[in-house]
Amino acid sequence: MRKYSVFAVAREAMRAHKGWEAQWTSPEPRSQYDVIIIGGGGHGLGAAYYLAKEHGITNVAVIEKGWLGGGNTGRNTTIIRSNYLYEESMDIYEHSLKLWEGLSQELNYNVMYSPRGVMMLSHNIHDSQVFKRHIHANRLYGIDNEWLTPEQAKDYCPPLDISASARYPINGAALQRRGGTARHDAVAWGYARAASDRGVHVIQNCEVKAIRRGPDGAVTGVETTKGFIGAKKIGVSASGHNSMVLAMADVRLPLQSNPLQALVSEPLKPIFPCVVMSNTVHAYISQSDKGELVIGAGTDQFNSYSQTGGLQIITHTLDAICELFPIFRRVKMMRQWGGITDNTPDRSPIQGVTPVPNLFVNCGWGTGGFKATPGSAHLFAHLIARGEPHRLAAGLTLDRFRTGRLIDEAAAAAVAH
């Protein structure tokens, strides 16, 4: 792999940019791998990279039905934060945030991580009590999070309407300054390039049709549209389709797949300096480096794989955006799309072993998986390599639905992750 640097740009500028090589190779699959990862999103590609880098396992394939990052990695609103309430959640999201901070250097690929601050608006007494509880819990755990008055919130984000006559009055805000955004495609591509450089096979346009198992019940490989591919271990990280993939190995998961929508506006000059979320009126918004306002809406109330979502959901979100930021009332929306999120009953992820030997699962990231990409991938690689979860992910087991040790972030973080 040729390293990207200012010298590489200068060299290519001298020869009409004819020397850039493909970022990753697209080999034909081998007949046998040590590890197969199903799902070529950020989590799966990242896990393959960390398997190669930290555990020395390079005979690895990532199998993707469509194209890299074409699922939820490319469909989310790229918000990164770690101000969760429970220790299990803080552990994994803070681990992830720390990896985000050095990810561009680690991968030699600009993932455009931008710690511009994530501000969560409080509209009533209940909100302010909940957010202050979060702030105290975070600070005790060593995670930055602070309380802002409405005036301080307005200073931090000038487009915000904090007037007393606002439809959704603001009585304060919680701000995590290290939170922010990143470029979603670059995360998938950066991991794919770095993994491919270490010998990992990235196989696109290859759908897994069945998971084959031996007489002892352990996995032996997968049937795909490119034929049978053997594997000693299989990790599944297929977001909204995890239920379908795991059903091939007769594993039932407590997951429901729901469409989650997002939309972007026409590009504007830089006007919006941070990320603002409001759980109460359900809206979150930031501005991409291209200038589009990136707006996240809610999930549909029913199971669906439609990748579209109901129109009333985005209408509701845009109502809230226009009330919070009256200056955006005449901005035109340009594109809208949906991604299929896999949600657990306690809205916390599942990462762990399954009842099938050598089959591992990374699922249930629901509406908030993007921010967890590096951390989740790092810990998933540990799980696959060692066969048991990392200390930081020890609470995320599938078994918690039997023991009752749920991580009830649903109540703590509302729906917006």
Next chain:
Amino acid sequence: MLLIHCPYCGEDRSELEFRAAGDAHIARPANIAAISDEEFADYFFLRDNPKGLIYERWRHIHGCGRFFNAVRDTVSDKFVMTYKAGEPKPDLSPAPGVAPALPADSRPVETYEATEGRAE
């Protein structure tokens, strides 16, 4: 937005009048205190999540207020049928060798893979 037929009101009404209420045909174990933790987890947490036909409960919350059941395709979101609570689960699986009983526009469709082409 979906148009949903309420079998009690006998009308097609907007999705805004309805609340989805999860899987249909789940029976609470009669001996709930005696069952094992595994059985309880199955009953309480495990739900069907098919890509295709799903049997689910809906409530006409801003209408008659009653629960009913529906069969819906989770790819197209199209309702195949709705029926009253307490009625048996309809068998929509085709007999061997027979084409599916569903009309052509209700069959599962491929999504972005079919419409947006392949990655290079």
